[in-house]
Amino acid sequence: MEPFFEKFYDKYHNDLYQYVFYMVKNRHVTEDLVQDIYIKVLRSYENFDGKSTEKTWLFSIARHVTIDYFRKQGRTRKRFMEFFNWNDNEEILRDKESLPEELMEKNEQSRRIYHGLDQCTTDQKNVIILRFIQGMSIHETAETLGFSESKVKTTQHRGLKVLKRVLEKEGEVVE
Protein backbone atom coordinates (compact mmCIF):
# COMPACT_ATOMS: atom_id res chain seq x y z
CA MET A 1 0.00 0.00 0.00
CA GLU A 2 1.15 3.49 -0.82
CA PRO A 3 2.87 4.78 2.36
CA PHE A 4 1.65 8.26 1.61
CA PHE A 5 -1.99 7.08 1.58
CA GLU A 6 -1.42 5.08 4.75
CA LYS A 7 -0.07 8.13 6.52
CA PHE A 8 -3.02 10.28 5.56
CA TYR A 9 -5.51 7.55 6.31
CA ASP A 10 -4.14 6.84 9.77
CA LYS A 11 -3.90 10.48 10.66
CA TYR A 12 -7.13 11.93 9.27
CA HIS A 13 -9.50 9.26 8.02
CA ASN A 14 -11.84 9.28 10.98
CA ASP A 15 -12.26 13.06 10.97
CA LEU A 16 -12.56 13.16 7.20
CA TYR A 17 -15.23 10.47 7.18
CA GLN A 18 -17.27 12.25 9.89
CA TYR A 19 -17.09 15.55 8.05
CA VAL A 20 -18.21 14.12 4.72
CA PHE A 21 -20.88 11.94 6.30
CA TYR A 22 -22.49 14.79 8.21
CA MET A 23 -22.41 16.87 5.05
CA VAL A 24 -24.02 14.30 2.71
CA LYS A 25 -25.70 11.91 5.22
CA ASN A 26 -25.32 8.80 3.16
CA ARG A 27 -22.74 6.08 3.83
CA HIS A 28 -22.28 4.97 0.22
CA VAL A 29 -21.90 8.53 -1.01
CA THR A 30 -19.50 9.25 1.85
CA GLU A 31 -17.30 6.28 0.96
CA ASP A 32 -17.26 7.35 -2.66
CA LEU A 33 -16.46 10.99 -1.90
CA VAL A 34 -13.79 10.13 0.65
CA GLN A 35 -12.03 8.04 -2.00
CA ASP A 36 -12.29 10.94 -4.45
CA ILE A 37 -10.75 13.21 -1.83
CA TYR A 38 -7.80 10.84 -1.34
CA ILE A 39 -7.29 10.75 -5.09
CA LYS A 40 -7.15 14.54 -5.21
CA VAL A 41 -4.76 14.55 -2.27
CA LEU A 42 -2.50 11.95 -3.89
CA ARG A 43 -2.45 13.92 -7.12
CA SER A 44 -1.91 17.35 -5.68
CA TYR A 45 0.19 16.87 -2.55
CA GLU A 46 3.28 18.08 -4.38
CA ASN A 47 1.50 21.44 -4.77
CA PHE A 48 0.80 21.72 -1.04
CA ASP A 49 2.72 24.83 -0.08
CA GLY A 50 2.57 24.47 3.68
CA LYS A 51 0.94 27.87 4.13
CA SER A 52 -1.94 26.19 5.92
CA THR A 53 -1.77 23.06 8.05
CA GLU A 54 -2.00 19.69 6.36
CA LYS A 55 -5.37 19.13 8.00
CA THR A 56 -6.99 22.38 6.83
CA TRP A 57 -5.59 21.75 3.35
CA LEU A 58 -7.15 18.26 3.35
CA PHE A 59 -10.49 19.59 4.57
CA SER A 60 -10.55 22.38 2.01
CA ILE A 61 -10.21 19.66 -0.66
CA ALA A 62 -12.97 17.71 1.09
CA ARG A 63 -15.17 20.78 1.07
CA HIS A 64 -14.74 21.29 -2.67
CA VAL A 65 -15.47 17.65 -3.40
CA THR A 66 -18.69 17.74 -1.35
CA ILE A 67 -19.78 21.04 -2.91
CA ASP A 68 -19.25 19.51 -6.36
CA TYR A 69 -21.41 16.61 -5.26
CA PHE A 70 -24.18 18.98 -4.08
CA ARG A 71 -23.99 20.91 -7.33
CA LYS A 72 -24.49 17.73 -9.32
CA GLN A 73 -27.35 16.79 -7.05
CA GLY A 74 -28.82 20.28 -7.38
CA ARG A 75 -28.97 19.88 -11.12
CA THR A 76 -31.36 17.00 -10.68
CA ARG A 77 -33.55 18.88 -8.24
CA LYS A 78 -37.16 18.05 -8.11
CA ARG A 79 -40.14 20.26 -8.49
CA PHE A 80 -43.36 19.53 -6.71
CA MET A 81 -46.86 20.59 -7.54
CA GLU A 82 -48.06 21.77 -4.17
CA PHE A 83 -46.82 23.76 -1.23
CA PHE A 84 -45.45 21.69 1.56
CA ASN A 85 -45.82 22.83 5.08
CA TRP A 86 -43.11 21.83 7.52
CA ASN A 87 -45.53 21.05 10.31
CA ASP A 88 -47.76 18.89 8.12
CA ASN A 89 -45.04 17.03 6.30
CA GLU A 90 -42.24 16.76 8.73
CA GLU A 91 -42.78 13.06 9.39
CA ILE A 92 -42.93 12.23 5.67
CA LEU A 93 -39.74 14.13 5.05
CA ARG A 94 -37.96 12.53 7.95
CA ASP A 95 -38.96 9.07 6.86
CA LYS A 96 -37.26 9.65 3.54
CA GLU A 97 -33.89 10.05 5.23
CA SER A 98 -32.51 7.00 6.88
CA LEU A 99 -31.11 7.68 10.29
CA PRO A 100 -27.69 6.12 10.93
CA GLU A 101 -27.86 3.48 13.64
CA GLU A 102 -25.36 5.43 15.72
CA LEU A 103 -27.99 8.13 16.08
CA MET A 104 -30.80 5.71 16.93
CA GLU A 105 -29.32 5.43 20.38
CA LYS A 106 -29.27 9.20 20.84
CA ASN A 107 -32.08 11.30 22.24
CA GLU A 108 -34.76 13.05 20.19
CA GLN A 109 -32.99 16.41 20.38
CA SER A 110 -29.88 15.01 18.72
CA ARG A 111 -31.98 13.47 15.97
CA ARG A 112 -33.76 16.79 15.39
CA ILE A 113 -30.48 18.67 15.18
CA TYR A 114 -29.17 16.03 12.79
CA HIS A 115 -32.18 16.55 10.50
CA GLY A 116 -32.07 20.30 11.13
CA LEU A 117 -28.60 20.57 9.57
CA ASP A 118 -30.34 20.23 6.21
CA GLN A 119 -32.20 23.46 6.84
CA CYS A 120 -28.86 25.33 6.88
CA THR A 121 -27.16 26.68 3.78
CA THR A 122 -24.11 24.73 2.62
CA ASP A 123 -21.82 27.37 4.14
CA GLN A 124 -23.66 27.29 7.46
CA LYS A 125 -23.55 23.48 7.49
CA ASN A 126 -19.83 23.53 6.75
CA VAL A 127 -19.11 25.96 9.56
CA ILE A 128 -21.32 24.12 12.07
CA ILE A 129 -19.79 20.73 11.27
CA LEU A 130 -16.20 21.95 11.31
CA ARG A 131 -16.66 23.99 14.46
CA PHE A 132 -18.77 21.73 16.65
CA ILE A 133 -18.52 18.20 15.26
CA GLN A 134 -14.88 18.43 14.19
CA GLY A 135 -13.97 20.79 17.01
CA MET A 136 -11.98 23.16 14.79
CA SER A 137 -11.15 26.65 16.01
CA ILE A 138 -12.54 29.76 14.31
CA HIS A 139 -9.11 30.26 12.74
CA GLU A 140 -8.87 26.69 11.40
CA THR A 141 -12.43 26.84 10.08
CA ALA A 142 -11.71 30.13 8.33
CA GLU A 143 -8.57 28.67 6.78
CA THR A 144 -10.37 25.53 5.62
CA LEU A 145 -13.29 27.39 4.07
CA GLY A 146 -11.29 30.33 2.76
CA PHE A 147 -13.46 32.70 4.82
CA SER A 148 -12.47 35.59 7.04
CA GLU A 149 -12.79 34.85 10.75
CA SER A 150 -15.64 37.34 11.01
CA LYS A 151 -17.49 35.56 8.23
CA VAL A 152 -17.09 32.28 10.09
CA LYS A 153 -18.60 33.91 13.19
CA THR A 154 -21.53 35.39 11.26
CA THR A 155 -22.21 32.15 9.40
CA GLN A 156 -21.97 30.19 12.64
CA HIS A 157 -24.43 32.56 14.31
CA ARG A 158 -26.90 32.23 11.45
CA GLY A 159 -26.53 28.46 11.34
CA LEU A 160 -27.18 28.15 15.06
CA LYS A 161 -30.23 30.37 14.61
CA VAL A 162 -31.59 27.97 11.99
CA LEU A 163 -31.04 25.00 14.31
CA LYS A 164 -32.66 26.84 17.19
CA ARG A 165 -35.69 27.47 15.00
CA VAL A 166 -35.81 23.75 14.14
CA LEU A 167 -35.94 22.86 17.83
CA GLU A 168 -38.49 25.55 18.57
CA LYS A 169 -40.76 24.27 15.81
CA GLU A 170 -40.89 21.03 17.76
CA GLY A 171 -42.32 22.98 20.64
CA GLU A 172 -39.09 22.87 22.58
CA VAL A 173 -38.03 25.86 24.60
CA VAL A 174 -34.37 26.44 23.87
CA GLU A 175 -32.78 28.49 26.59
Next chain:
Amino acid sequence: MSKSDKKIEQILSDLPPIKDSVSKNEHFRKIQIKMEGSSTKRVAWLLPGAFSFAGLMILSLLLPTSLDEVNEAPLYEKPSSESAPFEKKETFGSSSVERLPALEHEDSDPALISSSRETYVYRAVPDTSARYIIPLSLPLSESTEEEIIGKFSSFEAGLGKDMLEKAEISIDEENREAIIIFPDEFEGGGTESSYSTIESIRWTLAPYKVNSIRIKNESGEGIPFHPGGEIDSIDPIKEGEYAFQLYNGSSRNFLIPFASEANGGFENVLSEMKKIQPTEQTHPAIFKGLRFLSVEEMGKTIALEFDIEGSADREELNTSVEAILVTARQFGFDSVKFEHEKLLMLGSYDISSELDVPEYMNPVKGLE
Protein backbone atom coordinates in the same frame (compact mmCIF):
# COMPACT_ATOMS: atom_id res chain seq x y z
CA MET B 1 -23.18 33.91 23.42
CA SER B 2 -26.71 32.92 24.46
CA LYS B 3 -27.63 29.91 26.56
CA SER B 4 -29.55 28.46 23.65
CA ASP B 5 -26.46 28.63 21.40
CA LYS B 6 -24.48 26.82 24.12
CA LYS B 7 -27.11 24.12 24.33
CA ILE B 8 -27.17 23.58 20.56
CA GLU B 9 -23.37 23.50 20.43
CA GLN B 10 -23.43 20.86 23.16
CA ILE B 11 -25.93 18.72 21.22
CA LEU B 12 -23.79 19.08 18.09
CA SER B 13 -20.60 18.09 19.83
CA ASP B 14 -22.39 15.06 21.29
CA LEU B 15 -23.45 13.78 17.88
CA PRO B 16 -21.93 10.32 17.58
CA PRO B 17 -19.00 9.39 15.33
CA ILE B 18 -20.24 7.41 12.35
CA LYS B 19 -18.47 4.13 11.73
CA ASP B 20 -16.90 3.56 8.34
CA SER B 21 -17.70 -0.02 7.38
CA VAL B 22 -15.09 -0.06 4.61
CA SER B 23 -11.59 -1.12 5.63
CA LYS B 24 -8.40 0.78 4.85
CA ASN B 25 -7.36 -1.91 2.36
CA GLU B 26 -10.73 -1.82 0.62
CA HIS B 27 -10.59 1.97 0.33
CA PHE B 28 -7.11 1.76 -1.13
CA ARG B 29 -8.17 -0.91 -3.62
CA LYS B 30 -11.11 1.22 -4.79
CA ILE B 31 -8.91 4.30 -5.04
CA GLN B 32 -6.50 2.38 -7.27
CA ILE B 33 -9.35 1.20 -9.48
CA LYS B 34 -10.72 4.73 -9.73
CA MET B 35 -7.32 6.18 -10.57
CA GLU B 36 -6.67 3.55 -13.24
CA GLY B 37 -10.22 3.95 -14.53
CA SER B 38 -9.94 7.68 -14.81
CA SER B 39 -6.71 7.53 -16.78
CA THR B 40 -8.26 4.94 -19.18
CA LYS B 41 -11.41 7.01 -19.50
CA ARG B 42 -9.38 10.08 -20.31
CA VAL B 43 -7.92 8.41 -23.38
CA ALA B 44 -11.35 7.23 -24.52
CA TRP B 45 -12.80 10.67 -23.96
CA LEU B 46 -10.19 12.57 -25.91
CA LEU B 47 -11.55 12.01 -29.39
CA PRO B 48 -15.24 12.89 -28.93
CA GLY B 49 -14.11 15.60 -26.56
CA ALA B 50 -11.91 17.11 -29.21
CA PHE B 51 -14.80 17.06 -31.66
CA SER B 52 -17.24 18.67 -29.28
CA PHE B 53 -14.63 21.29 -28.35
CA ALA B 54 -14.09 22.04 -32.01
CA GLY B 55 -17.85 22.21 -32.40
CA LEU B 56 -18.08 24.73 -29.62
CA MET B 57 -15.14 26.72 -30.86
CA ILE B 58 -16.89 27.54 -34.06
CA LEU B 59 -20.58 27.87 -33.53
CA SER B 60 -21.72 28.95 -36.92
CA LEU B 61 -25.32 29.86 -37.41
CA LEU B 62 -25.95 30.64 -41.04
CA LEU B 63 -29.51 31.46 -41.87
CA PRO B 64 -31.43 32.05 -45.05
CA THR B 65 -33.66 35.12 -44.99
CA SER B 66 -32.65 38.49 -46.35
CA LEU B 67 -31.94 41.17 -43.79
CA ASP B 68 -33.25 43.80 -46.17
CA GLU B 69 -36.66 42.68 -45.03
CA VAL B 70 -35.87 43.99 -41.59
CA ASN B 71 -36.34 47.60 -42.53
CA GLU B 72 -39.35 46.93 -44.71
CA ALA B 73 -41.21 44.45 -42.53
CA PRO B 74 -43.86 45.87 -40.21
CA LEU B 75 -42.41 46.20 -36.73
CA TYR B 76 -45.58 44.98 -35.14
CA GLU B 77 -47.03 41.70 -36.26
CA LYS B 78 -49.49 39.73 -34.16
CA PRO B 79 -49.43 35.99 -34.75
CA SER B 80 -52.77 34.47 -35.73
CA SER B 81 -54.40 32.39 -33.03
CA GLU B 82 -54.34 29.27 -35.25
CA SER B 83 -50.64 29.44 -36.01
CA ALA B 84 -49.41 30.52 -32.58
CA PRO B 85 -47.66 27.60 -30.90
CA PHE B 86 -48.39 28.95 -27.45
CA GLU B 87 -51.71 29.26 -25.73
CA LYS B 88 -53.12 31.43 -23.00
CA LYS B 89 -55.01 29.96 -20.08
CA GLU B 90 -57.09 31.39 -17.33
CA THR B 91 -56.53 29.63 -14.04
CA PHE B 92 -56.28 30.38 -10.35
CA GLY B 93 -59.28 32.69 -10.17
CA SER B 94 -58.73 36.02 -11.80
CA SER B 95 -55.03 35.58 -12.51
CA SER B 96 -53.99 35.17 -16.08
CA VAL B 97 -51.50 32.34 -16.34
CA GLU B 98 -49.73 31.57 -19.56
CA ARG B 99 -47.87 28.36 -20.13
CA LEU B 100 -46.39 26.51 -23.01
CA PRO B 101 -48.57 23.58 -24.08
CA ALA B 102 -45.63 21.25 -23.49
CA LEU B 103 -45.61 22.20 -19.83
CA GLU B 104 -49.09 20.73 -19.42
CA HIS B 105 -47.37 17.36 -19.67
CA GLU B 106 -43.97 18.22 -18.28
CA ASP B 107 -44.59 19.81 -14.95
CA SER B 108 -41.01 19.21 -13.92
CA ASP B 109 -39.78 21.77 -16.46
CA PRO B 110 -39.52 25.38 -15.37
CA ALA B 111 -41.53 27.82 -17.50
CA LEU B 112 -39.16 30.79 -17.57
CA ILE B 113 -35.72 29.33 -17.01
CA SER B 114 -33.79 26.72 -18.90
CA SER B 115 -33.91 23.28 -17.32
CA SER B 116 -30.63 21.64 -16.35
CA ARG B 117 -31.86 18.45 -18.04
CA GLU B 118 -31.62 19.97 -21.50
CA THR B 119 -28.91 21.44 -23.70
CA TYR B 120 -29.74 24.57 -25.59
CA VAL B 121 -28.78 26.92 -28.34
CA TYR B 122 -29.38 30.52 -27.40
CA ARG B 123 -31.02 33.35 -29.26
CA ALA B 124 -32.33 36.79 -28.46
CA VAL B 125 -34.97 38.60 -30.51
CA PRO B 126 -36.87 41.86 -30.09
CA ASP B 127 -40.55 41.88 -29.26
CA THR B 128 -42.97 43.06 -31.91
CA SER B 129 -42.67 46.68 -30.78
CA ALA B 130 -38.84 46.48 -30.99
CA ARG B 131 -38.69 48.07 -27.53
CA TYR B 132 -37.69 44.97 -25.58
CA ILE B 133 -35.20 42.17 -26.19
CA ILE B 134 -36.28 38.63 -25.29
CA PRO B 135 -33.42 36.20 -24.53
CA LEU B 136 -34.46 32.66 -25.48
CA SER B 137 -33.23 29.10 -24.95
CA LEU B 138 -34.01 26.66 -27.74
CA PRO B 139 -33.67 23.03 -26.53
CA LEU B 140 -31.50 20.95 -28.83
CA SER B 141 -32.81 17.52 -27.92
CA GLU B 142 -31.55 15.23 -30.73
CA SER B 143 -31.28 18.05 -33.28
CA THR B 144 -28.27 20.10 -34.31
CA GLU B 145 -27.99 23.82 -33.57
CA GLU B 146 -28.54 24.63 -37.25
CA GLU B 147 -31.68 22.47 -37.41
CA ILE B 148 -33.19 24.09 -34.32
CA ILE B 149 -32.36 27.64 -35.43
CA GLY B 150 -33.83 26.77 -38.85
CA LYS B 151 -37.09 25.61 -37.26
CA PHE B 152 -37.35 28.59 -34.95
CA SER B 153 -39.68 31.34 -36.08
CA SER B 154 -39.69 34.44 -33.94
CA PHE B 155 -43.03 35.46 -35.45
CA GLU B 156 -44.65 32.16 -34.51
CA ALA B 157 -43.36 32.71 -31.02
CA GLY B 158 -45.29 35.98 -31.00
CA LEU B 159 -42.11 38.05 -31.21
CA GLY B 160 -40.52 40.47 -33.66
CA LYS B 161 -37.98 40.00 -36.43
CA ASP B 162 -34.95 37.82 -35.70
CA MET B 163 -32.23 40.38 -36.40
CA LEU B 164 -29.48 37.76 -36.64
CA GLU B 165 -31.15 35.62 -39.27
CA LYS B 166 -28.40 36.12 -41.82
CA ALA B 167 -25.54 36.67 -39.45
CA GLU B 168 -22.76 34.15 -39.01
CA ILE B 169 -21.79 33.83 -35.36
CA SER B 170 -18.45 32.30 -34.38
CA ILE B 171 -17.25 31.85 -30.84
CA ASP B 172 -13.61 31.35 -30.03
CA GLU B 173 -13.93 29.76 -26.60
CA GLU B 174 -10.21 29.77 -25.95
CA ASN B 175 -9.89 33.53 -26.34
CA ARG B 176 -13.47 34.16 -25.18
CA GLU B 177 -14.17 36.20 -28.26
CA ALA B 178 -17.22 36.23 -30.54
CA ILE B 179 -17.18 37.35 -34.16
CA ILE B 180 -20.38 38.29 -35.96
CA ILE B 181 -20.23 38.52 -39.73
CA PHE B 182 -23.07 40.15 -41.67
CA PRO B 183 -23.51 40.13 -45.46
CA ASP B 184 -21.83 43.07 -47.23
CA GLU B 185 -25.16 44.66 -48.11
CA PHE B 186 -26.33 44.72 -44.50
CA GLU B 187 -26.89 48.05 -42.75
CA GLY B 188 -28.02 48.57 -39.20
CA GLY B 189 -31.02 50.64 -40.27
CA GLY B 190 -32.79 53.21 -38.11
CA THR B 191 -32.58 53.67 -34.37
CA GLU B 192 -35.04 50.87 -33.48
CA SER B 193 -33.49 48.41 -35.90
CA SER B 194 -29.96 49.27 -34.74
CA TYR B 195 -30.92 48.92 -31.09
CA SER B 196 -32.66 45.59 -31.74
CA THR B 197 -29.70 44.20 -33.67
CA ILE B 198 -27.06 45.26 -31.16
CA GLU B 199 -29.04 44.05 -28.14
CA SER B 200 -29.95 40.78 -29.91
CA ILE B 201 -26.24 40.13 -30.42
CA ARG B 202 -25.36 40.94 -26.81
CA TRP B 203 -28.09 38.71 -25.34
CA THR B 204 -27.55 35.88 -27.83
CA LEU B 205 -23.94 35.76 -26.66
CA ALA B 206 -24.57 36.37 -22.94
CA PRO B 207 -24.59 32.66 -21.94
CA TYR B 208 -21.18 32.15 -23.56
CA LYS B 209 -19.57 34.75 -21.28
CA VAL B 210 -17.33 36.17 -23.98
CA ASN B 211 -15.00 39.05 -23.18
CA SER B 212 -15.26 40.76 -26.55
CA ILE B 213 -17.61 40.86 -29.52
CA ARG B 214 -16.28 41.86 -32.93
CA ILE B 215 -18.71 42.76 -35.67
CA LYS B 216 -18.01 43.15 -39.38
CA ASN B 217 -19.31 42.45 -42.86
CA GLU B 218 -17.91 39.84 -45.25
CA SER B 219 -15.39 42.38 -46.58
CA GLY B 220 -14.10 42.93 -43.05
CA GLU B 221 -15.56 46.40 -42.60
CA GLY B 222 -17.52 47.68 -39.61
CA ILE B 223 -21.33 47.93 -39.73
CA PRO B 224 -23.15 51.27 -39.93
CA PHE B 225 -25.67 51.71 -37.13
CA HIS B 226 -27.86 54.63 -36.24
CA PRO B 227 -27.10 56.97 -34.55
CA GLY B 228 -23.54 55.96 -33.68
CA GLY B 229 -22.13 55.39 -37.18
CA GLU B 230 -19.92 52.49 -38.19
CA ILE B 231 -18.90 50.17 -35.40
CA ASP B 232 -16.68 47.09 -35.30
CA SER B 233 -17.15 45.96 -31.70
CA ILE B 234 -19.92 45.67 -29.14
CA ASP B 235 -19.65 45.51 -25.37
CA PRO B 236 -20.67 42.10 -24.00
CA ILE B 237 -23.18 41.87 -21.13
CA LYS B 238 -21.32 42.55 -17.91
CA GLU B 239 -21.93 40.93 -14.55
CA GLY B 240 -24.39 42.94 -12.46
CA GLU B 241 -25.53 45.04 -15.39
CA TYR B 242 -29.12 43.78 -15.59
CA ALA B 243 -31.98 42.52 -13.46
CA PHE B 244 -35.14 40.93 -14.85
CA GLN B 245 -38.80 41.77 -15.17
CA LEU B 246 -41.79 40.00 -16.67
CA TYR B 247 -42.82 40.63 -20.26
CA ASN B 248 -46.42 39.73 -21.11
CA GLY B 249 -46.97 41.56 -24.36
CA SER B 250 -46.94 38.30 -26.29
CA SER B 251 -48.91 35.07 -26.25
CA ARG B 252 -46.82 33.86 -23.32
CA ASN B 253 -44.72 35.35 -20.56
CA PHE B 254 -40.99 35.93 -20.83
CA LEU B 255 -38.33 37.19 -18.47
CA ILE B 256 -36.62 40.21 -19.98
CA PRO B 257 -33.67 42.29 -18.80
CA PHE B 258 -33.74 45.83 -17.58
CA ALA B 259 -30.66 47.89 -16.76
CA SER B 260 -30.11 47.76 -13.02
CA GLU B 261 -29.24 50.97 -11.25
CA ALA B 262 -29.17 49.44 -7.79
CA ASN B 263 -26.08 50.00 -5.70
CA GLY B 264 -25.00 48.37 -2.47
CA GLY B 265 -25.79 44.70 -2.81
CA PHE B 266 -28.36 42.22 -3.98
CA GLU B 267 -30.97 43.37 -1.46
CA ASN B 268 -31.30 46.61 -3.41
CA VAL B 269 -31.51 44.72 -6.68
CA LEU B 270 -34.47 42.73 -5.34
CA SER B 271 -36.09 45.94 -4.17
CA GLU B 272 -35.55 47.44 -7.62
CA MET B 273 -37.10 44.36 -9.25
CA LYS B 274 -40.21 44.76 -7.10
CA LYS B 275 -40.52 48.48 -7.74
CA ILE B 276 -39.80 48.58 -11.47
CA GLN B 277 -42.45 50.72 -13.15
CA PRO B 278 -44.99 48.53 -14.97
CA THR B 279 -45.87 49.29 -18.60
CA GLU B 280 -48.52 47.87 -20.88
CA GLN B 281 -46.22 44.95 -21.72
CA THR B 282 -43.99 44.63 -18.65
CA HIS B 283 -44.50 44.06 -14.93
CA PRO B 284 -42.34 43.36 -11.91
CA ALA B 285 -41.51 39.65 -11.90
CA ILE B 286 -41.43 39.39 -8.11
CA PHE B 287 -44.77 39.00 -6.35
CA LYS B 288 -45.37 42.16 -4.32
CA GLY B 289 -46.23 40.24 -1.14
CA LEU B 290 -42.87 38.44 -1.17
CA ARG B 291 -40.90 40.31 1.50
CA PHE B 292 -37.22 39.79 2.08
CA LEU B 293 -36.33 39.87 5.76
CA SER B 294 -32.62 39.41 5.21
CA VAL B 295 -30.37 39.06 2.19
CA GLU B 296 -26.95 37.62 2.80
CA GLU B 297 -24.20 37.04 0.29
CA MET B 298 -22.23 33.94 1.25
CA GLY B 299 -19.55 33.36 -1.33
CA LYS B 300 -21.29 32.30 -4.52
CA THR B 301 -24.58 31.69 -2.72
CA ILE B 302 -27.15 34.33 -1.90
CA ALA B 303 -29.32 33.50 1.12
CA LEU B 304 -32.77 35.14 1.16
CA GLU B 305 -34.88 34.97 4.29
CA PHE B 306 -38.44 35.81 3.27
CA ASP B 307 -42.06 35.82 4.27
CA ILE B 308 -45.24 36.15 2.20
CA GLU B 309 -47.90 38.74 2.78
CA GLY B 310 -51.29 38.02 1.22
CA SER B 311 -51.98 35.17 -1.17
CA ALA B 312 -50.26 34.38 -4.42
CA ASP B 313 -50.91 31.70 -6.97
CA ARG B 314 -48.25 29.14 -7.73
CA GLU B 315 -47.31 30.65 -11.06
CA GLU B 316 -46.70 34.05 -9.50
CA LEU B 317 -44.37 32.45 -6.98
CA ASN B 318 -42.64 30.35 -9.66
CA THR B 319 -42.09 33.49 -11.71
CA SER B 320 -40.67 35.23 -8.64
CA VAL B 321 -38.25 32.37 -7.95
CA GLU B 322 -37.20 32.10 -11.58
CA ALA B 323 -36.66 35.85 -11.98
CA ILE B 324 -34.55 35.87 -8.81
CA LEU B 325 -32.49 32.89 -9.99
CA VAL B 326 -31.82 34.45 -13.38
CA THR B 327 -30.94 37.78 -11.80
CA ALA B 328 -28.69 36.07 -9.25
CA ARG B 329 -26.83 34.46 -12.16
CA GLN B 330 -26.45 37.88 -13.79
CA PHE B 331 -24.87 39.11 -10.55
CA GLY B 332 -22.36 36.25 -10.47
CA PHE B 333 -23.99 33.90 -7.96
CA ASP B 334 -24.06 30.13 -8.41
CA SER B 335 -27.03 29.38 -6.18
CA VAL B 336 -29.81 30.91 -4.12
CA LYS B 337 -30.97 29.65 -0.72
CA PHE B 338 -34.53 30.66 0.10
CA GLU B 339 -35.19 30.53 3.82
CA HIS B 340 -38.62 30.63 5.43
CA GLU B 341 -39.70 29.92 8.97
CA LYS B 342 -42.12 27.21 7.83
CA LEU B 343 -42.23 26.72 4.10
CA LEU B 344 -40.21 24.07 2.33
CA MET B 345 -41.75 24.91 -1.02
CA LEU B 346 -41.98 28.23 -2.81
CA GLY B 347 -44.36 27.85 -5.72
CA SER B 348 -43.31 24.56 -7.27
CA TYR B 349 -39.74 24.85 -6.02
CA ASP B 350 -38.31 22.73 -3.25
CA ILE B 351 -36.44 25.30 -1.20
CA SER B 352 -35.17 22.94 1.49
CA SER B 353 -31.78 23.18 -0.22
CA GLU B 354 -30.03 25.75 -2.40
CA LEU B 355 -31.32 26.22 -5.93
CA ASP B 356 -28.69 26.40 -8.66
CA VAL B 357 -28.98 29.39 -10.96
CA PRO B 358 -30.01 28.37 -14.50
CA GLU B 359 -27.85 28.57 -17.60
CA TYR B 360 -30.36 30.85 -19.30
CA MET B 361 -34.04 31.68 -19.59
CA ASN B 362 -37.27 31.51 -21.61
CA PRO B 363 -37.16 27.98 -23.04
CA VAL B 364 -39.07 27.64 -26.30
CA LYS B 365 -40.58 24.19 -26.68
CA GLY B 366 -41.94 22.40 -29.68
CA LEU B 367 -39.01 22.86 -32.05
CA GLU B 368 -37.49 19.42 -31.57
